[in-house]
Amino acid sequence: MKMRNPPVNSLSLEFLTELLISLEKLENDKTFRGIIITSDCPGIFSAGLDLLEMYGRDPAHCAEYWKAVQELWLRVYLSNLVVIGAINGISPAGGCLLSLSCDYRVLANNPKYAIGLNETLLGIIAPFWFKDVLVNTIGHRAAERALQLGFLFPPSDALQVGIVDQVVPEDQVQSTARSVMAQWLAIPDHARQLTKNLVRKPTADRLLQQRDADIQNFVRFISRDSIQKSLHVYLEKLKQKKG
Numbered sequence: 001m002k003m004r005n006p007p008v009n010s011l012s013l014e015f016l017t018e019l020l021i022s023l024e025k026l027e028n029d030k031t032f033r034g035i036i037i038t039s040d041c042p043g044i045f046s047a048g049l050d051l052l053e054m055y056g057r058d059p060a061h062c063a064e065y066w067k068a069v070q071e072l073w074l075r076v077y078l079s080n081l082v083v084i085g086a087i088n089g090i091s092p093a094g095g096c097l098l099s100l101s102c103d104y105r106v107l108a109n110n111p112k113y114a115i116g117l118n119e120t121l122l123g124i125i126a127p128f129w130f131k132d133v134l135v136n137t138i139g140h141r142a143a144e145r146a147l148q149l150g151f152l153f154p155p156s157d158a159l160q161v162g163i164v165d166q167v168v169p170e171d172q173v174q175s176t177a178r179s180v181m182a183q184w185l186a187i188p189d190h191a192r193q194l195t196k197n198l199v200r201k202p203t204a205d206r207l208l209q210q211r212d213a214d215i216q217n218f219v220r221f222i223s224r225d226s227i228q229k230s231l232h233v234y235l236e237k238l239k240q241k242k243g
């Protein structure tokens, strides 16, 4: 599955909806047993959630957007398919969450391809379920530091902390992902799926038990003047970077 939402594969409402529909189709087609998620945007896996869906929008839109973000996460995280991330570009925040929700992550060895939950650098916070997935992946102490400081790990650090499983030369990302897929597909589906569910369900359940409250918290938080100002400053910085 090659994500294509130029220029930066930001997860807009429209793009999230497209991803959801594609995933649903693949899940329902019993000829598919696994997917490799990668990017068609050179150097960028995904720039994360689309900031323009959260900036200057009314509460109803923010609520609709957040529901779609929850939906995509639950679908990828709990997918019955084997999900391998072939991460061929930078993947901050929501892009990192998407990667963390795969069963296995292969990252291209390019110092520009940093990965992490950098929300604090934007003056916002990672929701509890983003945090839970990171803690599950790299452990409590490493997650505590990474989240507070908004670390974006370059490949060597990413491998060391365990946020990715493998770092390979850029031209070997897809072939490595395919080899890994073959290894995972050698396991009987029912046994692998039940085991995945056993490991992941408690984390997903924490959100499932309070989805509406999570949406309301998001809307309240993102609508604050101070948060809207932080987003404005960050978006301006992105513009200025271009010169």
Ligand SMILES: CCCCCCCCCCCCC/C=C/C(=O)SCCNC(=O)CCNC(=O)[C@H](O)C(C)(C)COP(=O)(O)OP(=O)(O)OC[C@H]1O[C@@H](n2cnc3c(N)ncnc32)[C@H](O)[C@@H]1OP(=O)(O)O
Binding pocket: 007, 008, 010, 044, 046, 047, 048, 049, 050, 051, 052, 090, 092, 093, 094, 095, 118, 119, 122, 124, 125, 126, 127, 128, 217, 218, 221, 222, 235, 238, 239, 241, 242
């Ligand atoms: C009591 C408390 C209760 C709390 C309750 C819960 C609260 C929950 C709070 C909220 C949670 C939100 C979680 C957020 C998750 C996210 O994912 S936020 C997004 C994070 N992403 C980033 O920080 C990446 C930003 N982008 C970049 O760093 C760069 O763009 C890039 C990806 C490295 C690519 O660089 P380059 O190739 O140089 O391209 P640019 O010129 O920078 O960008 C091209 C255009 O794209 C626009 N853009 C970039 N990223 C985004 C984005 N994420 N969303 C929207 N738009 C983006 C960029 O502005 C450029 O636009 P133009 O200038 O119009 O061309």
